Amino acid sequence: DTEVTQTPKHLVMGMTNKKSLKCEQHMGHRAMYWYKQKAKKPPELMFVYSYEKLSINESVPSRFSPECPNSSLLNLHLHALQPEDSALYLCASSRETGSSGNTIYFGEGSWLTVV
Amino acid sequence: RKEVEQDPGPFNVPEGATVAFNCTYSNSASQSFFWYRQDCRKEPKLLMSVYSSGNEDGRFTAQLNRASQYISLLIRDSKLSDSATYLCVVNGGGSYIPTFGRGTSLIVHP
Numbered sequence: 001d002t003e004v005t006q007t008p009k010h011l012v013m014g015m016t017n018k019k020s021l022k023c024e025q026h027m028g029h030r031a032m033y034w035y036k037q038k039a040k041k042p043p044e045l046m047f048v049y050s051y052e053k054l055s056i057n058e059s060v061p062s063r064f065s066p067e068c069p070n071s072s073l074l075n076l077h078l079h080a081l082q083p084e085d086s087a088l089y090l091c092a093s094s095r096e097t098g099s100s101g102n103t104i105y106f107g108e109g110s111w112l113t114v115v
Numbered sequence: 116r117k118e119v120e121q122d123p124g125p126f127n128v129p130e131g132a133t134v135a136f137n138c139t140y141s142n143s144a145s146q147s148f149f150w151y152r153q154d155c156r157k158e159p160k161l162l163m164s165v166y167s168s169g170n171e172d173g174r175f176t177a178q179l180n181r182a183s184q185y186i187s188l189l190i191r192d193s194k195l196s197d198s199a200t201y202l203c204v205v206n207g208g209g210s211y212i213p214t215f216g217r218g219t220s221l222i223v224h225p
Binding site: 042 | 147149159160161207
């Protein structure tokens with residue numbers, strides 16, 4: 001069983017809606033990630049938080065807004081999305097960035113459909 | 116050239132077969148290597164880390180060849196349940212964010 005918990009598992013939203021994806025881990029990890037995965041493609045990095053600070057933003061459009069309220073929680077706020085943003089959104093965590101042996105643990109993902 | 120490259124397959128093998136996948140990486144300073152397994156419509160799950168000396172876990176053997184910059188995954192006595200996509204992940208060497216290969220699809224048939 002994954003120790004990274006994501007909610008909701010499924011989300012359908014209109015292009016004018018505002019919604020949020022939530023992620024929680026209690027492994028004491030200090031790095032947390034958001035990935036986007038389309039069908040038959042590998043996970044694509046969106047954001048990295050290290051010690052609750054945004055360290056990497058992979059040129060993600062501003063309609064995606066990450067937030068890290070504390071070391072265990074990571075949110076992804078969604079606003080004015082497009083149908084092409086429909087994908088599996090994966091949250092992940094690791095002990096920390098910047099080290100070898102940096103195993104990443106994934107949540108089960110949130111399936112997002114934008115209509 | 117992509118940082119991490121994998122043959123997407125699919126590799127179509129009968130039950131009981133032995134199958135091997137390779138994954139090449141471009142950054143010679145990479146430090147850690149992993150194989151993840153992803154089932155259809157599920158999240159990636161860690162299958163095994165890859166150590167310099169090679170490592171084995173039941174029917175699965177992972178090896179690292181630093182000179183040629185590739186890692187391999189060998190699956191012996193394939194089971195139907197081994198059908199999945201196998202993702203290679205490389206970390207370190209300046210890019211401290213794990214980098215994914217595109218994955219190799221394995222289909223084990225009766």
